[in-house]
Amino acid sequence: MNTDCFNWVDDTLNATVYTILRYGNTTDNSSDPTTSDWSDTIGSTCVDLDESLLVPVEEKDAQSTTDAVVSFNSSFGQLVSDGETYGRFFVNDTSYTNYIYQPILEGIASEGTSFINTSAVASAIFEDDVWTGDIIINNLDANLDHPYHLHGNEFQIVARGTGTLSVDDAASIDYNTTNPLRRDTLVIPGGDYAVLRISNDNPGVWVLHCHIAWHLAEGFLGIVVSRPNGIADIDFPSSMDDLCSSRPDFVSADTTEPGRRRRAWPINFSNLVKGKRHGINGHSAQKMRRHF
Numbered sequence: 001m002n003t004d005c006f007n008w009v010d011d012t013l014n015a016t017v018y019t020i021l022r023y024g025n026t027t028d029n030s031s032d033p034t035t036s037d038w039s040d041t042i043g044s045t046c047v048d049l050d051e052s053l054l055v056p057v058e059e060k061d062a063q064s065t066t067d068a069v070v071s072f073n074s075s076f077g078q079l080v081s082d083g084e085t086y087g088r089f090f091v092n093d094t095s096y097t098n099y100i101y102q103p104i105l106e107g108i109a110s111e112g113t114s115f116i117n118t119s120a121v122a123s124a125i126f127e128d129d130v131w132t133g134d135i136i137i138n139n140l141d142a143n144l145d146h147p148y149h150l151h152g153n154e155f156q157i158v159a160r161g162t163g164t165l166s167v168d169d170a171a172s173i174d175y176n177t178t179n180p181l182r183r184d185t186l187v188i189p190g191g192d193y194a195v196l197r198i199s200n201d202n203p204g205v206w207v208l209h210c211h212i213a214w215h216l217a218e219g220f221l222g223i224v225v226s227r228p229n230g231i232a233d234i235d236f237p238s239s240m241d242d243l244c245s246s247r248p249d250f251v252s253a254d255t256t257e258p259g260r261r262r263r264a265w266p267i268n269f270s271n272l273v274k275g276k277r278h279g280i281n282g283h284s285a286q287k288m289r290r291h292f
């Protein structure tokens with residue numbers, strides 16, 4: 001474990017632990033492997049891999065054009081509830097709330113995309129006539145890098161840059177479609193944007209979220225709905241349907257993820273955000289980093 005990303009290292013932490021992974025049909029499970037560590041060193045800065053050094057071995061050009069463009073803007077901000085002010089992450093001005101007894105996939109399958117509770121989750125829809133879709137992500141937190149993770153698709157990074165990119169402006173920028181990097185997680189530095197190109201061939205409700213666990217827990221999640229008609233055609237196993245009847249009568253269908261709304265912000269909030277909904281200044285962001 002690279003502890004350079006930590007602001008402090010707990011004395012009791014064992015930063016290096018080992019396990020054994022075996023590939024293939026080996027029958028010899030008794031002897032220890034003899035593989036050795038890589039010789040390259042990891043830098044002491046806490047940043048993503050240098051993408052310019054990464055080239056997909058299995059070449060795959062991106063589609064040269066896209067059928068649809070959607071965008072997600074993420075930012076840290078405040079939520080006031082019952083007189084208390086909470087720190088939350090927002091995606092398109094919506095802080096995700098998980099209604100655990102109202103699963104979105106099954107809801108869309110039976111009721112269509114009108115099922116989506118727009119006050120609980122930010123959503124983007126790629127309809128069934130879309131085969132190539134672009135997802136713009138704008139990281140509005142000027143000094144906070146986030147690792148964005150998309151489920152269900154292996155996206156191609158066809159553009160990135162500083163500042164924000166609107167859906168309209170996306171029509172006039174340059175795209176790299178020649179064997180672009182394919183990933184499922186991408187660090188977008190604070191104040192930057194990226195454009196992810198996907199094949200819209202996998203019907204589902206795919207979450208896009210920050211992979212820092214507590215950012216996710218504080219609402220950093222949106223959904224990409226791929227092929228709503230295809231979702232309606234999914235044959236759900238009975239074991240999934242059975243879950244719908246598993247809610248005890250005394251538990252409300254409006255129950256949110258346990259503890260989700262009651263958790264207090266861990267530090268003095270007034271020190272953290274200078275009253276701005278978006279655009280956290282550097283001083284505040286540094287304080288936030290301490291809690292990664």
Ligand SMILES: [Cu+2]
Pocket residue numbers: 145146147210211212215216220
């Ligand atoms: Cu994050």
